Each structure stands twice: as structure tokens, then as C-alpha cells.
Amino acid sequence: MARKIPEKWHSSVKAVKAVQVAFDMDEKVQLAIRTEALHAGLSPSDQIRSILGLSTSKRPKRPRLTVSLAPEDYQVLAEKYQLEPEQQLEIKRKLMDELINHVANKSE
Numbered sequence: 001m002a003r004k005i006p007e008k009w010h011s012s013v014k015a016v017k018a019v020q021v022a023f024d025m026d027e028k029v030q031l032a033i034r035t036e037a038l039h040a041g042l043s044p045s046d047q048i049r050s051i052l053g054l055s056t057s058k059r060p061k062r063p064r065l066t067v068s069l070a071p072e073d074y075q076v077l078a079e080k081y082q083l084e085p086e087q088q089l090e091i092k093r094k095l096m097d098e099l100i101n102h103v104a105n106k107s108e
Contacts, residue, residue, distance in 0.1 A: 023048075053079075 023030075035037035046056040047048070069077070078085040081094040 033047055033051070034044050037044045038048075040047060042050065042056070049056050073089060074085040074088060077083075077091050077095070078087065081091060083090055083094070085091075
């Protein structure tokens, strides 16, 4: 017996059926595609789709940077910022400030 998909998941069915393909290419090729994507305001994935003549999402994406932080990372950052590791939101604020300052100092 087939399971019925909850109504709120219907919009995700196509995404679930998609298969991610990873490419191991020369660093120059990867850098060129990433740079093109950056200049076009696209994700590297959308840039690859565009190069291949495939459709891309028309929905605007939130431009954001991500980093994965392990509990040990929060411990190190808490010490660095003189906070408690449990103060993850405040640590995130300090990280953002540090990144912004890093870019501002690079452009001087």
C-alpha cells in the first residue's frame, strides 16, 4: 500500500526525487565556474545549470555565507569572545562583526 504524502510536503516532492551530481574537476575549472556564478549572482549549482542549458530557479535566494560549527568550535569562540558556549546567538553576532571588520580592513 502506497503512503499518502502530507499536503504540506507536496511542493517538495520534485526536490526529493532530484539526484545531486558532484563533479571532481581541475581547480581552475571549479574556480572559473564559481567566479562566474558570483558575478552573475547565482549559486554555483545554478551557474552549472545555466551553462548546461537547464532551467534555474526564478525565486530569489538569500545571499548568505555558511559555516558549520561543532560544539568544540563554540567552546573556542566563547573563550575568544569572553562568552559562555551556550550563548550561541551572541557568538553568532560576534562572528558577523568579525567578518564585517575583516572585509572592511581588507578594502582599506
